[in-house]
Amino acid sequence: MKIRSALATILAFGLLTAVVSAPATAQEKFTLRLAETWGPNFPIFGDATKNMAAMAEEMSNGRLKIRIDSANKHKAPLGVFDMVKAGQYDIGHSASYYWKGKVPNTLFFTSMPFGMTADEQYAWFYHGDGMELMQEVYEPHNMLSFPGGNTGVQMGGWFRKEINSLEDLEGVKMRIPGFAGEVFSEVGVSPTNIAPGELYTALERGTIDAVEWVGPALDLRLGFQQIADYYYTGWHEPATELQFLVNQKTWDKLPADLQAILRTAMKTAAYDMMIHSVHENSKAWASIREEHPNVQIKNFPEDVLTAVAEANDKLLAEAAEEDAQAKRIIESQAKYLKNARNYTDISLRAYLNTMAELNE
Amino acid sequence: MKIRSALATILAFGLLTAVVSAPATAQEKFTLRLAETWGPNFPIFGDATKNMAAMAEEMSNGRLKIRIDSANKHKAPLGVFDMVKAGQYDIGHSASYYWKGKVPNTLFFTSMPFGMTADEQYAWFYHGDGMELMQEVYEPHNMLSFPGGNTGVQMGGWFRKEINSLEDLEGVKMRIPGFAGEVFSEVGVSPTNIAPGELYTALERGTIDAVEWVGPALDLRLGFQQIADYYYTGWHEPATELQFLVNQKTWDKLPADLQAILRTAMKTAAYDMMIHSVHENSKAWASIREEHPNVQIKNFPEDVLTAVAEANDKLLAEAAEEDAQAKRIIESQAKYLKNARNYTDISLRAYLNTMAELNE
Numbered sequence: 001m002k003i004r005s006a007l008a009t010i011l012a013f014g015l016l017t018a019v020v021s022a023p024a025t026a027q028e029k030f031t032l033r034l035a036e037t038w039g040p041n042f043p044i045f046g047d048a049t050k051n052m053a054a055m056a057e058e059m060s061n062g063r064l065k066i067r068i069d070s071a072n073k074h075k076a077p078l079g080v081f082d083m084v085k086a087g088q089y090d091i092g093h094s095a096s097y098y099w100k101g102k103v104p105n106t107l108f109f110t111s112m113p114f115g116m117t118a119d120e121q122y123a124w125f126y127h128g129d130g131m132e133l134m135q136e137v138y139e140p141h142n143m144l145s146f147p148g149g150n151t152g153v154q155m156g157g158w159f160r161k162e163i164n165s166l167e168d169l170e171g172v173k174m175r176i177p178g179f180a181g182e183v184f185s186e187v188g189v190s191p192t193n194i195a196p197g198e199l200y201t202a203l204e205r206g207t208i209d210a211v212e213w214v215g216p217a218l219d220l221r222l223g224f225q226q227i228a229d230y231y232y233t234g235w236h237e238p239a240t241e242l243q244f245l246v247n248q249k250t251w252d253k254l255p256a257d258l259q260a261i262l263r264t265a266m267k268t269a270a271y272d273m274m275i276h277s278v279h280e281n282s283k284a285w286a287s288i289r290e291e292h293p294n295v296q297i298k299n300f301p302e303d304v305l306t307a308v309a310e311a312n313d314k315l316l317a318e319a320a321e322e323d324a325q326a327k328r329i330i331e332s333q334a335k336y337l338k339n340a341r342n343y344t345d346i347s348l349r350a351y352l353n354t355m356a357e358l359n360e
Numbered sequence: 361m362k363i364r365s366a367l368a369t370i371l372a373f374g375l376l377t378a379v380v381s382a383p384a385t386a387q388e389k390f391t392l393r394l395a396e397t398w399g400p401n402f403p404i405f406g407d408a409t410k411n412m413a414a415m416a417e418e419m420s421n422g423r424l425k426i427r428i429d430s431a432n433k434h435k436a437p438l439g440v441f442d443m444v445k446a447g448q449y450d451i452g453h454s455a456s457y458y459w460k461g462k463v464p465n466t467l468f469f470t471s472m473p474f475g476m477t478a479d480e481q482y483a484w485f486y487h488g489d490g491m492e493l494m495q496e497v498y499e500p501h502n503m504l505s506f507p508g509g510n511t512g513v514q515m516g517g518w519f520r521k522e523i524n525s526l527e528d529l530e531g532v533k534m535r536i537p538g539f540a541g542e543v544f545s546e547v548g549v550s551p552t553n554i555a556p557g558e559l560y561t562a563l564e565r566g567t568i569d570a571v572e573w574v575g576p577a578l579d580l581r582l583g584f585q586q587i588a589d590y591y592y593t594g595w596h597e598p599a600t601e602l603q604f605l606v607n608q609k610t611w612d613k614l615p616a617d618l619q620a621i622l623r624t625a626m627k628t629a630a631y632d633m634m635i636h637s638v639h640e641n642s643k644a645w646a647s648i649r650e651e652h653p654n655v656q657i658k659n660f661p662e663d664v665l666t667a668v669a670e671a672n673d674k675l676l677a678e679a680a681e682e683d684a685q686a687k688r689i690i691e692s693q694a695k696y697l698k699n700a701r702n703y704t705d706i707s708l709r710a711y712l713n714t715m716a717e718l719n720e
Binding site: 055060061118276285348358 | 415418419420421474477479480482483486487488512513515575576591593594595598615616617620621624625627628631632634635636638639641642643645646649657659660662665666669699700701702703704705706707708709710711712713714715716717718
């Protein structure tokens with residue numbers, strides 16, 4: 001049966017509506033363009049977008065295709081917010097705190113120093129006020145924002161010299177960006193920003209004394225374990241959540257089933273990345289332990305942590321005083337964290353400590 | 361355009377194939393029947409099946425409907441395995457360790473004493489050998505098995521008298537089922553099994569001395585906090601994962617897009633339940649703290665934990681000796697746990713302890 005005329009096509013769609021349940025419009029195909037902050041084949045983060053796109057395509061039987069442009073293609077790793085807002089891209093994959101220079105309250109939806117763990121933060125997003133507050137921040141920019149994958153607790157960074165007291169931090173030049181950098185600068189650290197590709201050399205040559213990156217899996221690739229012996233545990237980004245941004249017009253033109261597919265694909269890809277991070281970090285840490293016995297795990301000393309926590313409280317109090325929306329977000333997070341952590345302490349923390357003591 | 365004859369329908373499907381991408385068969389509708397072990401409106405666990413069914417229906421635009429029968433309907437809470445195997449139901453929602461009397465190696469896919477946390481276990485399922493080993497166990501029974509939702513670390517139970525040493529456990533009558541009950545019985549506890557509805561009265565009247573149930577959210581409903589002062593932290597089920605079972609024939613008759621939708625809906629509902637558990641347990645624990653200041657959190661003393669860990673090792677060694685498949689599963693879990701926990705210790709555990717010390 002060869003039917004090629006336009007009339008026949010119209011007829012066919014008419015019949016389609018008559019005999020099958022799904023309306024003809026639901027069969028429309030969409031190819032959405034996604035811009036990610038990361039370079040091509042960036043591990044874990046880049047796997048999250050590929051995973052999301054594959055789920056969306058498979059579940060929609062090819063009706064929803066997502067074409068991913070990495071940073072080498074669009075050349076604007078930190079332009080994702082603007083490009084999705086303008087509709088130049090339909091979807092973005094990035095991190096909310098990158099936009100704090102543009103829209104200050106985007107800061108709060110990635111991870112905050114001394115804040116919630118990944119489980120607690122997902123609970124705040126999905127059962128507390130998190131999603132609603134985040135949408136309130138992004139709505140004026142015609143975008144929807146969704147969790148986009150969690151790194152877990154980020155490590156506190158690589159130091160070439162051991163930090164034994166607050167004094168030892170004075171004047172330390174450290175790559176630690178964003179809000180955590182501001183907090184650290186309050187206690188004497190000089191935060192610097194250096195492109196990832198130059199970090200190893202900068203640390204080796206003493207241009208910087210320390211570097212905070214992500215965790216074992218991503219740190220291992222940059223080679224810090226070869227030139228720094230002290231690997232500090234984290235306080236500054238306990239649950240770094242990436243972000244999917246969706247242009248509102250793109251969202252509105254999708255039929256309800258494809259909206260549901262896209263929403264679920266993004267949600268699942270985010271959770272999957274959290275689990276993928278556990279896997280890759282476990283593997284990488286085992287390899288560092290095996291091949292670089294020079295590396296020692298250290299907690300920052302108590303006076304450092306106390307000073308940093310006070311600096312963090314001070315900066316948050318200032319932010320809350322300056323802006324009513326910031327105040328509501330900070331208070332919502334603090335309240336949620338309090339109850340959630342009381343429970344985490346008697347369940348997960350107690351269990352992990354029990355096991356650690358047994359294995360001593 | 362009204363076309364009602366059989367011929368017209370055939371023609372229409374012919375045209376449909378010609379002009380739209382989805383094959384006509386992909387538009388077939390399916391209503392699958394799901395049997396869950398839980399009663400109607402059972403919190404958290406029952407929410408997971410409703411969440412899964414809603415996602416599947418929405419993403420498939422109504423082509424995949426899932427009708428949920430709770431235990432009041434099918435009357436066989438522990439018959440879910442048999443009913444799904446026989447095709448009496450298409451899908452089951454239960455817990456793998458309930459089938460250990462029937463198929464001993466199903467034991468390993470829920471949670472093991474001193475085993476992996478939820479994150480670590482999901483990583484083992486999705487990036488280690490977990491899914492493959494689980495499927496190997498279920499395949500002879502013509503079923504697929506998928507993670508179905510995590511409770512997080514279960515609490516060690518409610519005791520009316522404080523346990524200060526191993527001696528205090530001697531002869532203690534405790535509701536603690538399954539493998540953990542076997543382990544506890546090795547160190548002197550008398551495990552008993554009592555229907556949930558009778559637990560409160562049994563504990564109140566001294567028919568039993570202690571009761572292990574789940575965690576704050578589900579325990580609170582049964583009222584133990586009114587009659588027991590000592591709430592012990594967990595060791596026996598660090599990451600209880602529920603289970604979706606799918607009849608193989610049902611799975612095979614679904615087109616690829618609906619298989620993808622069902623698989624993703626189950627996966628997402630499982631993750632969602634883990635996060636929902638955090639939320640509900642946090643809320644319930646806040647309420648117990650507020651309204652029942654009599655309740656004290658206790659860790660089991662060191663001699664108890666050491667004895668219980670040794671009993672656990674002994675039982676696992678026996679299981680491994682008796683059965684080659686059990687041996688492979690036990691070894692896979694132990695190996696995965698070792699690396700994953702080394703990483704959890706320097707990331708999540710270190711962070712939680714840092715925060716706890718700061719707040720002291």
